[in-house]
Amino acid sequence: MVAALHAANIEVLIDVVYNHTCEGGPDGPTLCFRGFDAPGYYLHAGGGSTVDITGCGNTLDAGSPQVVRLVTDSLRYWADEMGVDGFRFDLASTMGRPNGGFFDRDSALLTAITTDPVLCRSKLIAEPWDATGDGYRVGDFGVQWAEWNGRYRDTVRDFWRGHTSVRDLAYRLSGSSDLYADDLRRPWQSINFITAHDGFTLRDLVSYNDKHNEENGENNRDGTNDNRSWNCGAEGETTDPGIIELRAKQARNLLATLVLSTGTPMMVAGDEMWRTQGGNNNAYCLDNKVSWVDWTTTDAGEALLGFTQRLIDLRASSPALRQPEFFEGRTTPSGNPDLVWFRPDGQEMAETDWFDEGRRTLGMFIDGSNCLSRTRDGELVSDDSWLLLMHAGADAITVTLPHERYGPSYEPYLDTTTTDGSPADPAAILPRSKVTVEGRSLLLLRVPR
Numbered sequence: 001m002v003a004a005l006h007a008a009n010i011e012v013l014i015d016v017v018y019n020h021t022c023e024g025g026p027d028g029p030t031l032c033f034r035g036f037d038a039p040g041y042y043l044h045a046g047g048g049s050t051v052d053i054t055g056c057g058n059t060l061d062a063g064s065p066q067v068v069r070l071v072t073d074s075l076r077y078w079a080d081e082m083g084v085d086g087f088r089f090d091l092a093s094t095m096g097r098p099n100g101g102f103f104d105r106d107s108a109l110l111t112a113i114t115t116d117p118v119l120c121r122s123k124l125i126a127e128p129w130d131a132t133g134d135g136y137r138v139g140d141f142g143v144q145w146a147e148w149n150g151r152y153r154d155t156v157r158d159f160w161r162g163h164t165s166v167r168d169l170a171y172r173l174s175g176s177s178d179l180y181a182d183d184l185r186r187p188w189q190s191i192n193f194i195t196a197h198d199g200f201t202l203r204d205l206v207s208y209n210d211k212h213n214e215e216n217g218e219n220n221r222d223g224t225n226d227n228r229s230w231n232c233g234a235e236g237e238t239t240d241p242g243i244i245e246l247r248a249k250q251a252r253n254l255l256a257t258l259v260l261s262t263g264t265p266m267m268v269a270g271d272e273m274w275r276t277q278g279g280n281n282n283a284y285c286l287d288n289k290v291s292w293v294d295w296t297t298t299d300a301g302e303a304l305l306g307f308t309q310r311l312i313d314l315r316a317s318s319p320a321l322r323q324p325e326f327f328e329g330r331t332t333p334s335g336n337p338d339l340v341w342f343r344p345d346g347q348e349m350a351e352t353d354w355f356d357e358g359r360r361t362l363g364m365f366i367d368g369s370n371c372l373s374r375t376r377d378g379e380l381v382s383d384d385s386w387l388l389l390m391h392a393g394a395d396a397i398t399v400t401l402p403h404e405r406y407g408p409s410y411e412p413y414l415d416t417t418t419t420d421g422s423p424a425d426p427a428a429i430l431p432r433s434k435v436t437v438e439g440r441s442l443l444l445l446r447v448p449r
Contacts, residue, residue, distance in 0.1 A: 002083045011085040013123060014078060018071045019094040019130065024057035026050050033070075034058075040066045043100045051100045054091055055131030062109040063098025071095075071109060076118050086123025088148075093128055093135035102134065105142045114144045125191060139179030146189040149176055149263070153193055154228055157205070159360075159392050160253050160440070161230035166362040167354045170341060173364055173388075175262035177326040187326055190263035194254045195271055198224075199281045202254065202271035205229045206247040207236060212279030215286060223282030236279060248300065249440060252307055252416040253390075256442050259311040260321055260388060269293060272308040274301040303419045310421045314414065314444075320368030320383035334369040334385070336406055341365075342387075346400030346432065360393040361437070365406055369449070385447035386413075391437045404431045407447035414444035 002012050021032035021041075026049070033041040043051035043059040053059050060067050078084050089095065096107045104110075113119050125146045129136045138150050152172045158164035171178050175187030195202050200211075209231045213223045232246045251274075258265045270293040277283050283291040315321050327339035341349040342363030353359065368383030375381060385407055391397050401410050409430060412423035417438045429435060429445070437443055 006083070011123075012083075013086040013088055013125065014084050015088045015090060016075070016078075017090040018067075018074075019060060019091040020054040020056040020058050021060065025052070026057075028057060037066065040064055041070075053094055053097065053100060053130050053132045053135060059094055059100065061099065062095045062107055065108075068109050068112050072112050072116055072119065075113065075122075076116065079118050079122050084122075086125065088125040088127065090127055091130045091135075092126035092141070093130040093137045096137070096141075097130075097135065103137050103140060105140060110142065114142060120144065139176075139183075141183075143184050145185075146191055146264070147180075148196070148266075149179070149190045149192055151179065152176060152190065152261070152263070153196075156194060156254065156257050157228040159390075160250060160257070161228065162360065162392050162394070163228070165354075165357045165359045169362060169390075170354075170364075173257070173261050174327050174339060175323075181326050186324060187262045188264045188324060191266050192258055192261050192263040193266040193268075194258050195268045196266070197268060198284075200227055200229055200279075201268065201275050201277055202251050203247075203274050203276045204279055204281070205254070206250040207231055207276070208279040209235060210279070211281045212236075213282050215280065215290065216282060217285075223280075227281060246440070248304070248419070249416055251304060252421065253440065253442050255304075255308060256311060256414065256416055256421070256444070257390070259315050260444065262321075262323055262327075265315075267308075272301075272305050274298065274304050307419070307421045310414070318368075318383055318386070319371040319373045319381045320366050320386055323366075323371050323373065325372040332367045332369045333382075334367055336365075336367045336369075336385075338367050338370070339365070340367075340402075340406070342402060344397055344399045346402055361389075361391045361397055361399070363399065363402075364388040364390075365402060365447075367406075368447075382449065384449055387445040387447060389435075389437050389443040389445070391439065391441055394439045396436050396438050398434050399437050401429060401431055401433050401435060401445075407431070410445040410447055412443065413446045414442070416442045 005012050023031050023034050041060055043061045045051050050058050093103055095109045096103045096105055098107050124144055126141050128138045128141055128147045141147055155168045155172045159169050176190045180189055208229055211223045213220045216222055233243045234240060275293055277290050280290055329337050332338050343349055343353060344361050366386045368385045371381045371383055373381040387410060389399055409428040411428045412426050414421050415423040
């Protein structure tokens with residue numbers, strides 16, 4: 001399988017779980033390493049009771065030599081024998097908490113992985129949290145690690161449901177330099193995501209205010225309550241055409257934000273087909289239509305699939321939208337800064353504007369004349385420039401486009417108010433013109449070289 005995917009130019013990363021084993025708590029059956037050497041493999045408190053920082057009943061001790069050897073042997077097998085390209089580490093913060101203590105990015109286990117002559121060549125992606133507050137370590141892993149960016153997920157969800165201003169959003173759109181730049185990491189090490197296998201699907205994120213996990217058998221106690229979702233006016237399925245249309249637009253807003261953000265976008269299989277789990281945000285325990293991907297085509301699924309394909313093609317063909325270095329405010333060959341933030345009146349954002357908690361509109365200008373990417377011959381890559389306008393307010397707003405300094409014209413290229421993302425009027429617009437941005441929508445304009 002790995003060889004076949006490599007032949008199709010597709011890399012293979014696997015999800016690995018080295019934080020707990022399948023026994024569960026101390027009252028559960030002995031199925032794994034507890035039967036060999038419980039103190040040698042698992043965290044224990046001073047009185048001998050097990051310590052659980054995973055939420056799964058037990059925790060492997062990242063400070064144990066046996067655990068270090070077990071994990072690195074396993075990873076080397078997958079990398080060397082099976083040829084996979086990298087790994088996503090479930091609840092990776094536990095791997096940096098030897099003896100269950102404070103997180104240490106230089107812990108024995110994390111260091112063993114990053115210094116191993118085989119594993120150091122693999123892509124390493126951390127899920128940078130565990131089941132405790134002390135384990136939330138987004139931005140705290142070392143230079144060789146990419147991370148699931150939970151801050152990105154939360155901020156983008158909050159913005160589009162109207163619960164946050166634009167200050168934190170700007171960091172997330174531009175690669176989260178506040179989290180990764182000081183560690184000498186790069187924008188692509190921010191794994192940006194809106195949804196994951198845990199939690200709501202994209203459709204459910206815009207269809208439910210609350211989780212509905214009754215079928216899981218735990219009286220709806222399992223699964224997170226921090227969903228940051230909005231049902232757009234009705235809980236669950238509805239026949240109201242206005243709500244149906246708004247949900248589809250909100251889904252397009254979320255997907256477009258994800259794909260147009262600097263960093264590495266991650267999507268969940270089935271989201272592009274409008275998949276639902278009926279509001280269940282913890283369906284791992286179900287083996288039925290709730291957790292399965294239904295590949296039956298629907299009009300809504302076909303429409304969202306076409307929109308998603310349009311987004312992916314846009315990103316793939318536009319190096320300015322996937323830059324490998326953080327923006328610095330540097331002057332580019334065009335004479336413009338590499339990144340400029342705009343207010344609706346067409347003026348640059350002032351420092352005080354960032355602290356306006358009621359602000360729901362943001363313009364982002366990316367200069368494409370020097371994208372800091374290079375061809376295989378070492379030549380710097382150039383691209384068109386782009387103006388991204390995001391408006392999470394309920395009502396339409398008039399936006400003044402930037403002046404001539406930034407380009408001779410602005411060509412509407414992507415509009416989330418339409419089903420397929422194509423602008424209603426693609427005609428070029430002159431600088432300083434006023435345009436209407438509809439409520440809760442995103443507009444991308446191309447600025448030709």
